Amino acid sequence: MSAPALTTLLVANRGEIACRVMRTAKAMGLTTVAVHSATDRDARHSREADIRVDLGGSKAADSYLQIDKLIAAAKASGAQAIHPGYGFLSENAGFARAIESAGMIFLGPPASAIDAMGSKSAAKALMETAGVPLVPGYHGEAQDLETFRDAAERIGYPVLLKATAGGGGKGMKVVEDVSQLAEALASAQREAQSSFGDSRMLVEKYLLKPRHVEIQVFADQHGNCLYLNERDCSIQRRHQKVVEEAPAPGLTPQLRRAMGEAAVRAAQAIGYVGAGTVEFLLDARGEFFFMEMNTRLQVEHPVTEAITGLDLVAWQIRVAQGEPLPITQAQVPLLGHAIEVRLYAEDPVNDFLPATGRLALYRESAEGPGRRVDSGVEEGDDISPFYDPMLGKLIAWGEDREQARLRLLSMLDEFAIGGLKTNIGFLRRIVAHPAFAAAELDTGFIPRYQAQLLPEPGELDDAFWLAAAQGFALSLAPRVRGDDADSPWASTTGLRLGLPRETTLHLSCEGQDRALTLDVTAHCAELEGEQLVIEHHGLRRSHRAIRQDDSLYLQWAGDLHRIDLYDPLAAAEASHSHQGGLAAPMNGSIVRVLVSVGQPVEAGAQLVVLEAMKMEHSIRAPKAGVIKALYCQEGEMVSEGSALVAFEE
Known part of the structure; x- marks a missing residue:
């Protein structure tokens, strides 16, 4: 049966990947269809589509995971x-079959290939039969605690628990010793069930200091299969990639060929069609071990596009319609170097806790050669607790790795987000780190350099407060001094602080506050657009300063700081807070309440489990004590800052 003529494409997703797919589809002349949950009704991907269909619901399980609703849409x-x-x-074979049964084209591999690789356990058994080296582990059907305890003892701690049905760090836990196994297994199974509808797990030896190197493969319906070079994805937090680059630094042509050919054999063994990625662990001796095959387009595909000049989504569309691959293996380009970072709404200093809220400020880096931003949000959008917290990706290409790295640093410096916490500063410290510059990469990079990547917040220095006061006075002049059009404070652009007068400002920034009296005769400043130019003793420096509502965002020492006017009297009245209580660190749903009123608990004991953005977060006792009161129940949605547990020593 021939495939139907393709004129209209529905993207069964949200966020940056939906926007990215629709961009290529529109360039190919296709009509684009977005689906959205009730929460995403006004999301960017919905706004950019030619047609939008409301799936209803808020949680993924009620919207983006509803196969019948997607087929109907x-x-x-x-x-x-x-x-x-x-x-x-x-990577759901049932979805692929439902699409095919409805007489439509699935822009992915055959359902049989998804079945073969969709279960990590089955995939590893298949690779073992094919002679592909595997990491020692247990991939069996028995899922009881005793089986996993025996397997972990045989393999040797530390071990890694992984969901058999998915990836992306969901349902994945490192277990250091047997005392952690029961809790980690139960939590990983719940995460896997919530994210993939399948709680089955496998366990493997947790290798120390490996590199995560993956091969991009692409196959057509005519038996042709290519590998499009490799990507190094070693820098990860919570077992989820945050920095990816291509090609992998230091990989020899011989090793690239060996890994690429192994990946092609793996794809051909299951009759693969379309874009896929075969992931390997690479040790310091150059030995590689199969981890898994992702039967879809990867988040990090733009770095492959950057070094090959290919549009992988366009390839997906053409291959799905029966066209052969347009080039041979010998013709696959490898041009320069590309690095990508993933931009997340999260708090790196608080164990990367996902952040929710409104994007009060959103400024992307400037466009230019070798610069690319794939984003799914715009200023004013709300980031909900129901989905993954990734906002977008920054991709820099250069003729060599150092040029790409420096270009990426410039992009990170230009990017500005306000209203909620993000990992921009964290990403910048990674890319600027000497070990990253030297391409000293492995999966332990972030824990090893955590002190430098996540420095303890210190006191903001006098120079910062002076710049903040000058920027605030200039940018917020109309609100501070009134709306008199004849007042010199009514101008917010190009005004010089050169008047023989003083002004006192009470400012607050990130939990610190300062009262400053500006001696405007000693310090001069100008606000030129979004650039604050400060002159002090003949030295002029420029800092990005953005007024947004009643706040000023100031770029300083690589980080963007939000500054507000501070009322000392009001702050004193509001200083009382929950004493001896534990509050929700973010918006989310209560999954489990593990204690009752009057129950004594030890320090570190799990009290409540909160689920947000498909990840579980444990609320633990800060010290030994007694549960005084409970303010939440299982299944309840709670807001950030809501009291959950009253606790006393």
Whole structure:
């Protein structure tokens, strides 16, 4: 049966990947269809589509994971094909079969290939039969605690628990010793069930200091299969990639060929069609071990596009319609170097806790050669607790790795986000770190350099407060001095602080406050657009300063700081807070309440488990004590800052 003519494409996803797929689809002349939950009704991917369909619900389980709703949306919109993006149903064989049964095209591999690789346990057994080296582990069907305890003892601690049905760090836990196994296994199983609808786990030896190197493969319906070079994805937090680059630094042509050919054999063994990624662990001796195959387009595919000049989404669309691959293996380009960082709404200093809230400020880096931003948000958007907290990706290309690295640093310096916490500063410290510059990469990079990457917040220095006061006085002049058009304070652009007068400002920034009296005759400043130019003793420096509502965002020493006017009297009245209580660190859903009123607990004991953005977060006792009161129950949605437990020593 021939495939239907493709004129309309539905993207069964959200965020940056939906926007990215639709960008190529539109360039190819296709009509694009977005689906959205009730929460995402006004999300960027919905706004950018030609047609949008409301799936209802807020949680992924009620919207983006509803196969029947997605098929109905495709039929209602006249779509002949569905692109799954990544995550959600992208590696769900049942979804692929449902699309094919409805007479539509699935822009992914055959359902049989997803079945073969969709279970990590089955995939490892298949690779073992094919002679591909594997990391020691247990991939069996028995899922009881005793089986995993025996397997872990045989393998040797530390071990890594992994969900058999998915990836992206969901349902993945490192277990250092047997005392941690029961709690880690139960939590990983719940995360896996919530994210993939399948709680099955496997356990492997946790290798120390390996590199994570993956091969991009692409196959057509005519038996052709290529590898499009490799990517190094070693820098990870919570077992989830945050920095990816291509090609992998230091990889010899011989090793690249060996890994690429192994990846092609793996794909051909399961009759693969479309874009896929075969992931390996690479040790210092150059030996590589199969981890898994992701039967979809990866988050990090832009670095492969950057070094090959290819559009992998366009390839997906053409291959799905039966076209052969347009080049041979010998013709695959390898041009320069590319590095990508993932931008997350999260708090790196608080164990990378996902952040929710409104994007009060959102400024992307400037466009230019070798610069690319794939984003799924815009200023004013709300970041909800229901989905993954990734906002987008920054990709820099250069003729060599150092040029790409420096270009990426410039992009990070230009990016500005306010209203919620992000990992921009953390990413900048990674890319600027001497070990990263020297390409000393392995999966332990972030823990090893944590002190430098996540420095303890210190006192903001006098120079910062002076710049903040000058920027605040200039940018907020109309609100501070009134709306008199004839007042010199009414101008917010190009005004010089050269008047023989003083002004006192009470400012607050990140829990610190300062009262400053500006001696405007000694310090001069100008606000030129979003650049604050400060002159002091003949030295002029420029800092990005952005007024947003009643706040000023000031770029200083690589970080963006939010500054507000501070009322000491009001702050004193509001200083009382929950004493001896534990509050929700973010918006989310209460998964488990593990204690009762009057129960004594030890320091570190789990009290409440909160789920947000498909990850579980444990609320633990800060010290030994007694539960005085409970303010939450299982299944309840709570807001950031809501009291959960009253606790007393």
